Amino acid sequence: MCGIVGYTGRRDAQPILLEGIARLEYRGYDSSGLATVNGKLYVRKAVGRVAELRKIVQTQPLAGTSGICHTRWATHGNVTEANAHPHLGGDGAVAVVHNGVIENYDTLKRELQAQGIKFKSQTDTEVIAHLIASFLDSSPLPPGEGLGVRALVDAVRRALPHLKGTYGLAVISPRFPNVIVGARLGSPLVVGLGDGENFLASDASALVGHTKRVIYLEDNQICVLAPERADILDANAASAHAEVHTLESAPGDADRGDFEHFMIKEIYEQPEVIERAMAGRLDEAEATAHFGGLNLDPQQLRQVERLIMTACGTSYHAALIGEHLFEQFARMPVEVEYASEFRYRNPPIERNTIVVGITQSGETADTLAALRESKRKGQHTIGICNVVGSSIAREVDGGVFLHAGPEIGVASTKAFTAQVTVLTLLAVHFGRMRHLSYQAGARILNELQAMPDILRATLKCHDQVAEIARKYHHVANMLYLGRQYLFPMALEGALKLKEISYIHAEGYPAAEMKHGPIALVDENTPSVFLVPHGNVYDKVMSNLEEIKARGGPVIAIATKDDVHVEAKADDIIHVPSVPEYLQPLVTAIPLQLLAYHIALLRGCDIDKPRNLAKSVTVE
């Protein structure tokens, strides 16, 4: 969940490392640090944002044309300067930055302490540094060779098998100036190829502006970087195959522009984003959608009898909507699984089942592991993903990219509506191979193509939502209620509020309230009702009355000009009238804006909420 960057070349390393790590700050922002080699190792660390580290190096700059840098999401040890990376091993023989979790660090730590090694931090990572340093000291290589880079590579190679868990790590040593050794198991690591310089990073966004040529390290690979060389090795330090990819995104993709926060920028990008998610995939002649990357021929597609959708967080909520869409348009059974649970359960899975992993980042450890487990058991895996070159995108059998562009705000918004749009198209694709008629397919494609303008109209509720946020931003609890397609939206609305405003919130199927949660209702606990026109409108209205009857304030998200709700709710946000299967797209915007404005009024850090990170690369 942390971010790491490395640079070796002819230029000053410090500014390149700081700019790169600032681009990775969405991966964790508890503390940061960097180290360069300039004769000896120089280290600077700071608690908090990269901006704090910048302040320190302004007065105490680091010289050197090679170095490593890190921004932390704490897994082991408090948020302190001592626990910030890089960690030194062997009294400064090596410096290590690490993204991942070493599960057996406690055992290794005790073994190293028994050898008299003193630890300065509470982290799992410091164990790696001392382990590599100890292998460097005891290098079996002949004296000549012992002095060369091979000694460092060999020390890393010998240390890795002792580590149980996940890592993306980078190592430098004053004994080997301008050399960076990196290694990957489970956590992402990308090598950036330059001219007389080379880069290393947790993801390619740190390389923007420096190079478009990248190599994605596979598990159990080691890389050795120097200004004029970039070697990719296997676990035995033998040369390994490395495919060079060209990055798509261009500088400026990740700029806020005139928006105060990435989140609000990404909310306003949604009309164009769903246009991009549909682009090139609509086949109006056949009233269906086409996908070039599923890697299933029409015969295989027809034989699919069941889908398992697995994901985490907001992507899991998109999967719950996918379940409704496939049941309605493809008449196919769908199971939706939390990836963190699914990966350790051992459900009997019938033949002709495909497993669909839904993920914005493509690096979520639980979703990656759930897909690997399914692949091991012979299921065809499909990834619905936003990041080209991510681990999940590279490991699944087939996939669909969202084309939503970089999503920087930790709270997912545009990726979610892009996921729902792609799932709708996929359901039509499967449906048109089964029972979905030409007319029905054509109607869905027409209704979907109208959505970008409908979302532009929906964004006009902004000021109304901001006004309602002013009324409720002080509450301690909030309930979100919806039914059918809108139950997952109740979960999503609650998650958005929780993650950026830190208000406790729960999403429920509206009718479930009577079975217990209604006990939470009082005049200080507002309920957000998702009640646009539809098949269960009357039912939801009865649920709304039940809350009103107990004095609970009601904020209703309802269809434009619905006077009935207007008479009952305390506050109302109007959304355009759309078919039920498209209501998740229109209700997403007021839910996102409500969370945004409440968090803003509470002075919360919108784009980097406490305790969170954009991609969760550890279990």
Ligand code: AGP
């Ligand atoms: C959503 O706003 C959160 N950032 C989080 O729940 C996220 O959806 C989850 O971690 C899954 O991430 P992914 O889509 O990148 O796999």
